[in-house]
Amino acid sequence: MHTKPDWISAPAIADLLHGALDLQHTAHGVLPHRLPARARAQCADGQLAMAEAQPSGVRLVFRTRATVVELDTLPTKRVYVGAPPRPDGVYDLLVDGRLAGQAGVTGGNTLTIDMTTGTTEYQPGAAGTLRFTGLPDRVKDVEIWLPHNETAELIALRADAPIEPAPDRGRRVWLHHGSSISQGSDAASPTTTWPALAASLGDVELINLGLSGSALLDPFTARALRDTPADLISLKIGINLVNTDLMRLRAFTPAVHGFLDTIREGHPTTPLLVASPIYCPIHEDTPGPSAPDFTNLNAGRLRFRATGDPAERASGKLTLAVIRDELARIVEQRAAEDPNLHYLDGLDLYGEADSAELPLPDELHPDAATHRRIGERFAKLAFTANGPFADHSS
Numbered sequence: 001m002h003t004k005p006d007w008i009s010a011p012a013i014a015d016l017l018h019g020a021l022d023l024q025h026t027a028h029g030v031l032p033h034r035l036p037a038r039a040r041a042q043c044a045d046g047q048l049a050m051a052e053a054q055p056s057g058v059r060l061v062f063r064t065r066a067t068v069v070e071l072d073t074l075p076t077k078r079v080y081v082g083a084p085p086r087p088d089g090v091y092d093l094l095v096d097g098r099l100a101g102q103a104g105v106t107g108g109n110t111l112t113i114d115m116t117t118g119t120t121e122y123q124p125g126a127a128g129t130l131r132f133t134g135l136p137d138r139v140k141d142v143e144i145w146l147p148h149n150e151t152a153e154l155i156a157l158r159a160d161a162p163i164e165p166a167p168d169r170g171r172r173v174w175l176h177h178g179s180s181i182s183q184g185s186d187a188a189s190p191t192t193t194w195p196a197l198a199a200s201l202g203d204v205e206l207i208n209l210g211l212s213g214s215a216l217l218d219p220f221t222a223r224a225l226r227d228t229p230a231d232l233i234s235l236k237i238g239i240n241l242v243n244t245d246l247m248r249l250r251a252f253t254p255a256v257h258g259f260l261d262t263i264r265e266g267h268p269t270t271p272l273l274v275a276s277p278i279y280c281p282i283h284e285d286t287p288g289p290s291a292p293d294f295t296n297l298n299a300g301r302l303r304f305r306a307t308g309d310p311a312e313r314a315s316g317k318l319t320l321a322v323i324r325d326e327l328a329r330i331v332e333q334r335a336a337e338d339p340n341l342h343y344l345d346g347l348d349l350y351g352e353a354d355s356a357e358l359p360l361p362d363e364l365h366p367d368a369a370t371h372r373r374i375g376e377r378f379a380k381l382a383f384t385a386n387g388p389f390a391d392h393s394s
Helices: 046-053 194-202 219-227 239-243 249-266 310-315 320-335 352-357 368-383
Strands: 022-025 030-033 059-064 069-080 091-095 098-103 109-114 119-123 128-132 140-145 151-159 163-165 173-178 205-210 232-236 272-275 290-293 303-306 341-344
Touching: 030 046, 059 151, 069 140, 098 128, 151 163, 173 194, 173 219, 194 205, 194 368, 205 219, 219 249, 232 249, 239 320, 249 272, 249 320, 272 320, 320 341, 341 368
Parallel strands: 069 109, 173 205, 173 232, 232 272, 272 341
Antiparallel strands: 022 030, 030 151, 059 140, 059 163, 069 128, 069 151, 091 098, 091 140, 109 119, 290 303
8 A cells, every 4th residue: 555655854955956056035945047146137138047047957966765755846838839839847866876767847837939029928837746756765865957948946855764965075066158059958858968968977066057049258157157166167169159140250259368367267277178169060151140940840840040141251250160260279379378278179079970970950959869979079078088177186
């Protein structure tokens, strides 16, 4: 006969959260943010607000001998007008570092987005409960990774045995910033985004500031990176600057220098890796902006196209090829005085041959298999042998 467990509430959820830079206490619970309040106050862009509140890389970490764990959460779902419903966000549960369960929460708030007009409509909804059962009956470290692409207000955590914060494992902290590709784009789950996979392979603690559509060299993002304690820092720069057509080469070069200068104010000698964009055929030699193609949206297939003219490169418009060349030049110039600054060519993570084998489904974002390939390659290039993030302490 099934009996209801005697529930024990967890200590404050805020004490168990890793990977968030700020916590907002709402009427329902705790909403993790990946940018601090001061940064959020300096930009009214709705895309940035949505991206930074989606908790990519954020997880609850605790120690328990519980066999059943429940989490009450209020998600905010995105609904795109004219497109099929999106799947529920995935929560990954790890036991001692290994995947032991996955779940989602139905219902919740909805944010309806009309991509043809740029308008949004918000509808409040009800919270739901995740339930993980059958966990091993022993003391263990448990992690619940929140969805990388769905906002989650955390209301309550409980189990059938006491919960306490997990002890510090002494792992180095890796702080990463990039675009939607770094946030997770079309990865299968929060622990299979390429940064999460690379962090697992590199045995480091991840703070993921991958911000969908928002890796734009914003000064407030640089200050957030500057002020966040970290042992390793990486920046993935390029694709959003092209697909938003935000700036020309004249502005790009000093903006990169300024971004790096700001980070170095807080991390003067921390290993800092600048990675250029992965291969993206539509923008290799064609400037932005990108434009969505809604032809097959009702079947759930959205594609993007480049609307710029390759001839506009002569007037300083950015392409991925231009950005790679300039980033390599900037890093080489600065590395003469900054031996802890390094460059990684994004084509070494995903290049033209990879594109032929594993094409980007919507012309911009990698699928689950490509996330795994990028994560494994980044780990090999950055964390092993003579990589800039190799651990030489042992």
